[in-house]
Amino acid sequence: MSIADRLMTSVVKQLTPYQSARRLFASTDSQGDWLNANESPFANDFSTDSRRFNRYPDCQPPAVVASYAAYTQLEQDQVLVSRGADEGIELLIRAFCQPGTDHILICPPTYGMYAISAQTFNVGVKQVPLKEDFQLDVDGIIEAEDTVKLVFICAPNNPTGTLPAKNDIVQVIEHYADKALVVIDEAYIEFSANDHHVELLNNYPNVVILRTLSKAFALAGLRCGFTLAQGDVIAALLKVIAPYPLAEPVAQIAAQALSQDGLGLCQQQVSFLQNQQTRLLSVLETIPNLSVVGAQNANFILIRCQHKDSLMAALVAQGILIRDQSKQYLLDDCLRISIGNEGQNSRLIQAITTFYQDRQELS
Numbered sequence: 220m221s222i223a224d225r226l227m228t229s230v231v232k233q234l235t236p237y238q239s240a241r242r243l244f245a246s247t248d249s250q251g252d253w254l255n256a257n258e259s260p261f262a263n264d265f266s267t268d269s270r271r272f273n274r275y276p277d278c279q280p281p282a283v284v285a286s287y288a289a290y291t292q293l294e295q296d297q298v299l300v301s302r303g304a305d306e307g308i309e310l311l312i313r314a315f316c317q318p319g320t321d322h323i324l325i326c327p328p329t330y331g332m333y334a335i336s337a338q339t340f341n342v343g344v345k346q347v348p349l350k351e352d353f354q355l356d357v358d359g360i361i362e363a364e365d366t367v368k369l370v371f372i373c374a375p376n377n378p379t380g381t382l383p384a385k386n387d388i389v390q391v392i393e394h395y396a397d398k399a400l401v402v403i404d405e406a407y408i409e410f411s412a413n414d415h416h417v418e419l420l421n422n423y424p425n426v427v428i429l430r431t432l433s434k435a436f437a438l439a440g441l442r443c444g445f446t447l448a449q450g451d452v453i454a455a456l457l458k459v460i461a462p463y464p465l466a467e468p469v470a471q472i473a474a475q476a477l478s479q480d481g482l483g484l485c486q487q488q489v490s491f492l493q494n495q496q497t498r499l500l501s502v503l504e505t506i507p508n509l510s511v512v513g514a515q516n517a518n519f520i521l522i523r524c525q526h527k528d529s530l531m532a533a534l535v536a537q538g539i540l541i542r543d544q545s546k547q548y549l550l551d552d553c554l555r556i557s558i559g560n561e562g563q564n565s566r567l568i569q570a571i572t573t574f575y576q577d578r579q580e581l582s
């Protein structure tokens with residue numbers, strides 16, 4: 220037994236590394252069509268000023284916090300910036316869940332990192348699946364209450380693209396008023412801008428909202444996200460965050476992305492992607508071997524298709540990568556397609572259409 224195997228904690232022994240499609244399939248320098256991780260196809264220009272690189276950065280860079288507070292019309296003490304929304308999830312679990320005793324509650328099919336993060340810290344995961352229409356099972360969520368400290372609601376939900384009804388979310392928040400925090404993950408909210416839940420923050424002290432620059436802001440490589448909550452929740456997270464969670468170049472670029480110009484560019488690119496989504500959807504709906512599942516409130520489309528594995532393999536052979544979601548609850552044979560640029564979407568349509576035509580001729 221290696222030294223690592225002998226010393227590893229029993230919790231860590233049971234973990235498996237996060238399986239991104241990139242880790243599973245790809246070589247590092249491949250020039251493929253990456254439609255698997257809901258990244259933006261745009262790579263925007265930024266500049267950095269190296270004159271501060273010899274100094275440790277601010278824990279909470281004031282320019283970044285101030286611009287995100289302005290963007291969301293919140294006070295600065297209601298905003299925490301972190302290494303992606305994923306770090307926000309982790310900080311919430313570390314600050315509010317007692318390892319070995321407490322639970323988080325998730326509503327699958329949904330984003331995988333809530334459960335992965337909880338498992339890493341030996342925090343239990345209660346699952347209350349979405350209903351067949353991908354809406355919240357409010358009664359189930361309320362029944363599960365014992366030892367639940369965090370309820371994660373993804374809105375719009377990844378990978379279904381659906382929005383949970385606001386009434387249902389409010390019911391959950393009110394039920395858990397002095398028992399648990401309700402964390403609304405709005406990673407895709409710029410694609411559904413009128414459906415945000417910021418106003419709930421000021422009415423209910425147990426609401427937390429997660430945001431990111433990774434999706435609509437086209438900065439997945441930056442690793443920058445936000446947690447929005449009342450000041451005392453943010454203060455608790457600041458107790459467990461690393462002293463320098465954001466590198467100085469990250470802070471500089473994030474501030475540029477949140478400037479007036481940056482916000483304008485983001486909005487323009489969101490409209491472009493929404494048009495591409497409509498175009499992709501109209502073609503996919505004509506292919507008899509597949510059906511569109513869920514809704515399109517984010518930058519992806521979920522499909523259920525025949526011969527799912529062969530289709531994936533045929534796409535990979537042409538350098539097109541999408542994401543298999545078929546292991547998730549309610550999502551048998553489902554694949555998720557991130558909206559790319561015009562060329563990528565055209566190649567995808569062509570590849571799917573050809574795949575089913577070829578199969579038809581064979582049979």
Ligand SMILES: *Cc1c(COP(=O)(O)O)cnc(C)c1O
Nearest residue numbers: 303304305330377406431433444
């Ligand atoms: C992509 C994604 C995140 C992660 O955001 P990062 O800021 O890149 O860590 C969080 N939640 C959901 C639902 C996502 O899809």
